[in-house]
Amino acid sequence: MLYREAGQFKTTYAADQQIFPIRQDRLGILVLLVIAFLGVPLLASEYWFSAILIPFLIFALAALGLNILTGYAGQLSLGSAAFMAVGAYAAYNFQLRVEGIPILVSFICAGLTAAGVGILFGLPSLRIKGFYLAVATLAAQFFIVWCLTKFPWLSNNSSSGVISTQKLIIFGHELKTPVEKYLLVLSIVVFLALAAKNMVRSATGRAWMAVRDMDVAASVIGIRLMPTKLLAFAVSSFYCGVAGALYAFCYLGSVEPDGFSLDMSFKILFMIIIGGVGSIMGSFLGAAFILLLPIFLDIALPFLAGLFGLPFASETVSHIQILVFGALIMFFLIVEPHGLARLWQIAKEKLRLWPFPH
Amino acid sequence: MSKKIGDVILDLQNISLRFGGVKALTDISFNVREHEIRAIIGPNGAGKSSMLNVINGVYHPQEGKIMFRGTERKKMEPHMAARQNIARTFQNIALFKGMTVLDNIMTGRITKMKANFIEHALWFGRAKKEELEHRKVVEEVIDFLEIQHIRKTPVNRLPYGLQKRVELARALAAEPTMLLLDEPMAGMNVEEKQDMCRFILDVNDQFGTTIVLIEHDMGVVMDISDRVVVLDYGKKIGDGVPDEVKNNEDVIKAYLGAGH
Numbered sequence: 012m013l014y015r016e017a018g019q020f021k022t023t024y025a026a027d028q029q030i031f032p033i034r035q036d037r038l039g040i041l042v043l044l045v046i047a048f049l050g051v052p053l054l055a056s057e058y059w060f061s062a063i064l065i066p067f068l069i070f071a072l073a074a075l076g077l078n079i080l081t082g083y084a085g086q087l088s089l090g091s092a093a094f095m096a097v098g099a100y101a102a103y104n105f106q107l108r109v110e111g112i113p114i115l116v117s118f119i120c121a122g123l124t125a126a127g128v129g130i131l132f133g134l135p136s137l138r139i140k141g142f143y144l145a146v147a148t149l150a151a152q153f154f155i156v157w158c159l160t161k162f163p164w165l166s167n168n169s170s171s172g173v174i175s176t177q178k179l180i181i182f183g184h185e186l187k188t189p190v191e192k193y194l195l196v197l198s199i200v201v202f203l204a205l206a207a208k209n210m211v212r213s214a215t216g217r218a219w220m221a222v223r224d225m226d227v228a229a230s231v232i233g234i235r236l237m238p239t240k241l242l243a244f245a246v247s248s249f250y251c252g253v254a255g256a257l258y259a260f261c262y263l264g265s266v267e268p269d270g271f272s273l274d275m276s277f278k279i280l281f282m283i284i285i286g287g288v289g290s291i292m293g294s295f296l297g298a299a300f301i302l303l304l305p306i307f308l309d310i311a312l313p314f315l316a317g318l319f320g321l322p323f324a325s326e327t328v329s330h331i332q333i334l335v336f337g338a339l340i341m342f343f344l345i346v347e348p349h350g351l352a353r354l355w356q357i358a359k360e361k362l363r364l365w366p367f368p369h
Numbered sequence: 370m371s372k373k374i375g376d377v378i379l380d381l382q383n384i385s386l387r388f389g390g391v392k393a394l395t396d397i398s399f400n401v402r403e404h405e406i407r408a409i410i411g412p413n414g415a416g417k418s419s420m421l422n423v424i425n426g427v428y429h430p431q432e433g434k435i436m437f438r439g440t441e442r443k444k445m446e447p448h449m450a451a452r453q454n455i456a457r458t459f460q461n462i463a464l465f466k467g468m469t470v471l472d473n474i475m476t477g478r479i480t481k482m483k484a485n486f487i488e489h490a491l492w493f494g495r496a497k498k499e500e501l502e503h504r505k506v507v508e509e510v511i512d513f514l515e516i517q518h519i520r521k522t523p524v525n526r527l528p529y530g531l532q533k534r535v536e537l538a539r540a541l542a543a544e545p546t547m548l549l550l551d552e553p554m555a556g557m558n559v560e561e562k563q564d565m566c567r568f569i570l571d572v573n574d575q576f577g578t579t580i581v582l583i584e585h586d587m588g589v590v591m592d593i594s595d596r597v598v599v600l601d602y603g604k605k606i607g608d609g610v611p612d613e614v615k616n617n618e619d620v621i622k623a624y625l626g627a628g629h
Contacts, residue, residue, distance in 0.1 A: 024504045030492075206490040213489040213496055214475075214482045221465045221476050228463035231425060232543070233451025233480035242486060289467065 030208060047197055052190050060189035061262075063302065068193075068200045069257045071298035074282040075207055075291065076250025081280075082289035083211055084243030085223025086136050087144055090151035091251050091279040096271035097125040097155060098252030099174075099259035100165055106177045107167055114179055118199070118256045125252025126245040128155070133244030137237055152273050159268035166268075175265040192261040199257065203250060208291050210246070219243050220289075281336065285343050287352025296351040305332050374595065375403030378547065378579055379424065384433035386419055386603075393419045394430065394603045401547070406573055406580045408590045410614075411600035412623060417583045418460060420600065421549045424581065425450040425457050451480050456540035457549035460583075462532045466525040470535050473524055474510060477542030478503045507542055514538045514568060530561040537568065547579045548572065554586055562586065566593055591615065599623070 019034055021027040031037045055064065077091045102121035105112055112120075132151040136144050159165050159172050166172040179186040179195070186192050210216050218239045221229035230236055259266045278301060286297020309328055316323035347353055379401040386394040394416045401407045409417045422428040423435070426445040435442045437453065456477070465473050482503065484495035511517055514534055519527060524535055533553060540548055553569065554562045570593055572578050584590050590597060591611040599607035599620050606619040614620055 024501050024508070025497075028500055028504060209492045209496075210486060210490045213492075213500060214479055214484065215486040215489045217468070217472055217476045218479060220468050220472070221479075224465035224467050225463050227427070227447075228459065228465070229476075230447040231427070231451060231457055231463075232477060232539070233448045234476075235448050246486065 028212075030205070030212070044201065047201075048194070052194065057189050060193045063306070065189065065193055065196055065262050066258075067298055067302050068196045069254050069262055070279065070282065070302060071295045072200050072203060072257070073251050073254035073279050074286065074294035074298050075204060076247045076254060077279050078283045078286075078288065078290070078294045079207060079211075079219075079250065080243050080247035082283060082287075082293075083216060083223065084219040084240060084247075086133070086240060086243060087141060088148040088247070089145050089273070089276050089280065090132060090148040090155070092271040092273070092275035093152045093155035094125045094129055094248040094251035095255030095258060095275070096159060096266075096268060097128050097248075098122060098255030099266055099271070100159055100268075101125065101252065102256035102260060103174045103176060104165065104167075114177075114181060114260070118253055118260075121256040122249040122252040125255065126249040129244045129248025129251075130241050133241050133248075136240050136244065149273075152276055156268045156271060171267060172269075173265060173267040174259070176260045179260055196257050196261050199253065203253065204291060204295075207250070211291065215242070281340055283350070284340060285350050287350030288348070290350070290352035292355070293350050293352030296355070300351065301336075304335065308332055308335065374405045377401070378403045378438060379581075380436040381424075382434040382436070384420075384423060384430045384435070386416075386423060386428055386430040392603050393428075394423070394600075397433075397600070397603075397605045399598045399605065399608055401579060401581055402596075403579055404573070404577050405595040406569070406582060406593055408582045408584060408594035408597045409600065410584065410587070410590055410597060414602075415600040416603040417600055418551055419603075421457065421551055421581065421583065425455050425549060448480075451543065454543070454546040455549065456543045456545035456547075458533075458536045458540050458551060458553060460551040460555065462529075462536055464524045464532055464536055464539070467523070469521055469523050470516065470527070470538075471507065471511075471520045473535055474507045474538045474542045475503060477539040478506065480543065506544075510538050510541050513541070513571070530557050530564075533557070533561075533565070534568070537565075541572065544576075545578060547581065550580060550582045550584075552583050552585065554584060554589060562589065569593060 021032070026032075031040060051064065073091055073095055076094070077088060080086050080088050098121040101124035102117050105117035105120045106114065109117070128151075132148060135147040139147060163169070163172075166174050169175075179192065181195070186195060211219070218229070218234050219242075221232065221234055222236060222239050222243075226236055229239075255271070263270075282297035282301045283294060284297070285300055286295070287293020308331060312328050312331060313323050343350055377400045381400065382398050384394055384397045385392070397416075397420070409420055411417050419428060423430050426447045426449060429444060465476065468476070482499050484499050488494040488496040511520055514537065516531065516534060516538060519531060519535075524532060527535065537550075537553065550569070554565050557565065566589060569580060569582070573580055582590075582594065594611060596609060597607070597611055597614045598605060599614055599617070601619075601623040606623055607614050607617040609617075
């Protein structure tokens with residue numbers, strides 16, 4: 012009986028249409044933000060920041076981008092990592108070639124560049140759907156990585172396209188420690204996640220979902236399919252582009268084109284499948300799950316093997332990881348296509364009724 | 370009935386539509402007057418749905434002229450029909466099944482919303498104001514069709530009859546001047562049919578909406594429509610007020626067979 016809207020009477024449409032209509036949700040988000048902004052920086056160690064929290068936030072952002080395109084607008088894409096690469100290299104080049112450009116501005120420009128490239132590779136979506144579109148976006152994946160290796164100008168003539176990112180200077184202050192970088196990434200991710208939530212709960216999001224659910228009916232209602240689909244590609248690629256820029260500047264510090272491989276695109280796709288297709292929170296859950304599972308297996312498997320006195324080679328861990336991922340994805344596709352986010356929603360619906368069965 | 374039927378709003382002249390070698394519609398002419406309920410009937414495969422698809426721009430006839438509000442219509446896309454205030458429902462329910470009832474109906478007002486995605490993302494400017502204004506109109510439609518209790522329910526959890534009603538709500542939310550209904554009562558029980566008839570008559574009466582309706586239930590058609598056009602094998606075989614059509618030899622032949 013803790014989680015329910017009983018007694019929270021809405022007397023205006025404004026109250027009913029706020030971003031989190033249920034009071035417990037509002038409190039929950041607030042607590043989460045306070046913990047993320049104040050609690051975590053006090054408690055977590057350097058390792059946690061640079062190896063877990065920062066990549067988690069960055070991948071959650073990329074997954075969010077893909078979720079806008081695939082989950083909300085229904086256009087399957089296998090090019091997320093390529094759009095991240097565009098973002099990373101664009102941010103690097105803006106920093107390198109534009110005198111005195113603030114780092115945040117170059118992140119935004121990186122996102123916009125990725126959005127432009129996204130629109131270009133989204134054009135086939137006007138004619139083809141589903142599986143075939145996925146193959147068309149696969150072209151983006153290979154073409155962009157090839158481009159970044161082929162044209163040395165893009166990586167400032169470095170060998171094999173490796174770039175080392177510039178210093179992170181915000182308002183004259185250089186961000187050096189992982190905590191500072193974490194706070195920067197967190198702020199950007201929170202801002203963009205709220206923006207995404209706003210988009211999907213308003214007319215923009217409804218147009219996307221209408222196109223996803225039934226495009227003929229959508230166009231009869233007056234939705235123009237072409238701008239709607241291309242907007243989804245643009246916004247999605249913008250998110251991936253910013254994620255890519257953060258990946259280069261705040262996480263690795265130096266990246267190469269081959270780092271943004273098809274593997275990474277699939278990883279982001281798995282995040283939204285496991286987390287929840289068509290759910291903002293699902294993107295975060297999926298990213299956490301995919302990133303934490305290998306770490307968990309790394310610790311748990313040798314321990315288990317030791318328990319039974321079995322010989323255990325270190326490469327077995329990575330083999331088992333692949334097996335577990337494969338099994339989990341099949342499990343989710345069959346049992347719960349809407350992912351962890353749906354499980355969470357079911358739990359909430361149960362909580363609303365608790366302690367009564369129905 | 371004491372309602373005022375106005376001038377011709379939609380005039381279809383010699384419409385022919387082919388799909389390759391298949392003639393779906395052959396040389397069909399009829400008109401629709403403002404504020405009337407115009408029924409299109411005919412046996413299966415007569416071209417009724419094709420006719421609606423021609424009216425709202427999904428199909429483009431090879432021959433013929435469509436005059437809407439006195440101007441000839443050039444090649445048009447479905448979303449342009451929506452902007453000319455023509456709304457429709459589908460024979461097989463075409464709701465957005467991943468969305469709630471409220472969101473489905475809100476989508477019906479999309480042509481009237483001006484805010485762009487940046488305003489939506491940052492929730493400033495016109496975005497918030499529009500969401501509230503349009504919510505108000507949508508709530509009126511919800512009240513009108515008596516579906517208040519399900520407004521937050523995802524549509525795929527609703528029974529068939531209610532889904533049909535939600536689809537009508539989505540069409541009405543656009544405040545159309547012309548409403549195309551493709552078999553609004555198919556698969557309904559008697560009570561649901563009565564409700565639906567009441568809603569159609571009320572829409573026509575209260576908002577003055579012109580209604581073009583395809584329906585198989587002859588009782589319903591003859592009761593609620595002002596004029597009826599009858600199609601068979603893509604040709605027009607009858608046109609007139611219900612009593613005329615009922616006694617038309619060709620119509621009886623088409624429905625009951627030649628040797629009755």
